[in-house]
Amino acid sequence: MSDDSGLWLLLLGPAGATGLYWGLYRYYRNTDKSHAFERETVVDAKPVTGSDQKIGQITGTRETEIDGNNVQSYRKRVKRLESDTG
């Protein structure tokens, strides 16, 4: 939230301190690292098929992206449907 007095600038100190702490901590401990098997495994995929069906419209939203956008969160599991072959 911004206002005319620029008071939001006062967040600079705490935000900078927290950001620096986490940045350095991760650089030392590397807790966020793991094997990127999605990119580094040899995958041979057939062309992707599918369907796209318009189901509605949104007007006047202030959100810049869809709620719960997980297109790049490959490892975030969503509802798993039972498979045919198990």
Added chain:
Amino acid sequence: MSNSTRSSPPPLPPYTGPGSPQDVPPLPGSSPLDPATLPEPIRDELLAPDPVAIDTSSDELKDGLNRCPKCGASDIRHKPGSDLLICLYCRNEWHGARVEEEFGLGIGLDELSGTVIASGARDIAADAASLMTFKCTGCGAEVTVNTDNAMTARCHWCRHVFGVNEQVDNGAVPDAVLPFHIRKDDAVARIRQFVDKRRFFALKAFKEQFTPENVVGVYLPYMIVDGKASADIAGKGEIQTRRYTKGSGDDKKTYYDADVYRVERHVDFTVDDLPLESSTERGNLDTRVNTNNIINTILPFDTKNAVKWNASYLSGFSSEKRNTDVQHLIPRMEDQLLSIARAQVEDSVERYGRGVRWEQERLDVHGTRWVSMYLPVWLYSYHQPGSNGGMLHYIAVNGRTGETMGSVPVQQWKLLLTAITVGTFLEGIALWIVGTSS
């Protein structure tokens, strides 16, 4: 205590029917029924081969001795920096057979069906022991190998070198091994370089005790999985149709209109050599309690170059034993296959500029092939004391590619002090700006 006045109970009637303790169990692998007398469908099922589809065992090495094909000596070592074995007696060098060609592991991914398990990836027998004893054919002495951490031992009398080569059911002997390529000196240099970049905020005790020369070469157990699968993913995507602002000055706000779509995607794919940790401890990647993610990060390995199991490659190195079976690893494999599928369909939803929210996913695994493999890792470890047993930090170097990753313990007070100092400085600037602009 016997009581002579008490009459003895009447004898039990003899029971000799099926299932009675008097029955002698059939020999392993044999059937109490003669299949020839059974109907054809049942006979076919009984006589069908075992589910182990790829036999990777080496009959010639079963006595524990790996002999030089030229002179017959048993003192065989891995030649550092190569995939060669070398006879320390006559200096003869030879190359182990690559499993990729030997067992056709690189082909037929598209025809995979069911769960194909190589013989070294079979289930671990519950009563399997860690200690294996060999009777030395040279002098008759007994040589014991503890398969928890070693795969070779030398006869203390006649210096024959014994290796655990038989695929006993304790999970210690995999189908293949990928020999070390990165030498110890190289690994030490890489670890030193890694830590040198992270010295300022490192724990004081860690810096004082840092001796990368103590790095240990360890063969860690992995399951290498080939798979054929299909995935279906469904969700909602949004495409922006209009962007406009309302209000003026500081009240100006941006609004968006968008079309909403139901998005469904299907992808058929095969994966080649997906590595999964087959040790429970290494497979636990919870970064709150351990730093095993460090070892996971140095994956992948060039598993195509793995050679047929031969304990001589492990001479002088430590090893860790597999303790999980294929069925325990299937959920993790399916999870990774789903993640791969999600990555594969990403390009097909590029038109949804406002993103896609996947809501449902389905995976059909058509076939998998499991091979147990030892992969080479240089490990430097440091135990940081603390509550709940402290934390074991690793710096790991991939024994083939040299990829290095590590966890360096942090001197918390120093890091906090620096963060607060920088924060205070920034706050001072902010206050000055606010003060001068008002």
